[in-house]
């Protein structure tokens with residue numbers, strides 16, 4: 001039996017019947033991915049201008065014609081989108097075009113024109129997501145699979161529907177996450193059952209066995225998704241990632257050094273519009289990883305704000321909210337509700353809280369505690385693997401000199417203009433040279449933030465002795 005498979009039926013507790021159906025939270029047999037691969041074309045011929053643009057996005061960026069093409073787009077209404085998969089595809093297209101428009105030049109463009117901003121505001125509001133590229137648009141809703149069994153955890157059979165650079169590296173970068181999400185999907189019902197058993201006031205005889213077994217499965221599952229994470233190097237080159245892919249993922253928050261001191265103005269035409277500062281696309285918006293935290297009772301207080309960027313005022317209220325809490329607003333609304341539900345059934349402290357209230361002496365609870373500590377150790381190690389990847393893909397390339405000029409050794413966006421480029425890659429290299437803190441695409445002071453999230457994970461295990 002694969003470690004990520006759900007519990008055998010005889011181990012599913014009686015209280016399972018009380019749990020709401022996962023589908024009510026948009027959780028499928030593929031976890032936070034859709035049940036079926038995303039559609040790859042909008043049905044209505046009205047959307048042909050968007051479809052044409054997205055299909056030729058890398059070439060338009062390469063030729064430097066994307067902004068002109070967007071400027072001459074008609075402003076299309078969302079009224080021809082009929083199904084949820086269509087709304088999601090529209091969101092993917094508009095988010096990618098938006099980031100390509102903002103970052104696809106020698107300097108960023110701080111005004112998003114009405115043909116993009118108006119439909120993007122409408123579509124993102126329908127989906128309960130912010131009008132910016134998110135993990136949902138770039139990863140969860142942007143893949144196809146050639147697996148005959150439609151096994152989305154088969155990384156080699158996955159491909160991104162769309163990329164901005166047209167490189168296999170960008171597709172692989174997105175697909176690693178898709179495979180991880182699909183691989184871990186079966187652990188979701190397993191852990192929900194176990195969490196439910198742990199909350200019962202009068203545990204059944206084999207309750208401890210059920211929870212211990214589920215925690216062991218969880219440990220194996222986290223190890224396995226960590227192995228998938230480590231496959232990043234196979235087809236995603238750190239130089240290509242740092243200089244070509246990552247600059248397109250940047251948001252409009254904490255991006256003064258990358259050329260957006262005020263954020264982005266979403267021009268709605270007729271003198272209307274709004275300046276917005278939003279986090280960019282980041283795997284940090286994965287509901288799966290936050291689900292693992294919620295189940296184990298890992299508490300995060302890391303705010304992830306990029307302190308050195310004093311030119312950009314922080315959005316009101318964000319000073320007190322942790323990164324993990326805030327990025328729930330960048331997840332599809334049903335997934336956000338699911339995480340709230342999991343936190344609630346875990347009494348706010350997940351397994352950790354339930355286990356610490358048990359008597360320490362019985363053999364069964366000793367085993368249970370050990371299983372819990374092994375699971376938190378696995379999640380801590382997962383975050384260590386991630387930190388090593390961040391070092392290889394961001395810290396090391398940012399140290400290299402002479403990358404600020406397009407056409408340098410792998411530097412720039414590959415636009416071939418020879419001009420001085422301002423974007424997240426050049427800003428990171430300059431920050432590094434000045435000894436300042438680096439900023440993540442999600443707008444965090446990345447290293448201190450990621451170390452803190454790793455340490456907060458370890459702490460959950462230390463609290464169960």
Ligand code: HEM
Nearest residue numbers: 176177282283284286289390393440441442443444446453
């Ligand atoms: C080349 C690969 C990757 C790089 C360079 C990278 C980089 C980063 C950075 C810089 C952050 C800080 C937040 C921000 O400002 O964006 C972050 C956060 C995060 N990333 Fe990644 N990431 C990579 C791959 C992944 C993958 C495949 C996953 C799996 C879903 C992932 C999961 C997370 C999570 C969950 C966080 C939030 C912090 C935490 O909970 O520990 N990352 N990542």
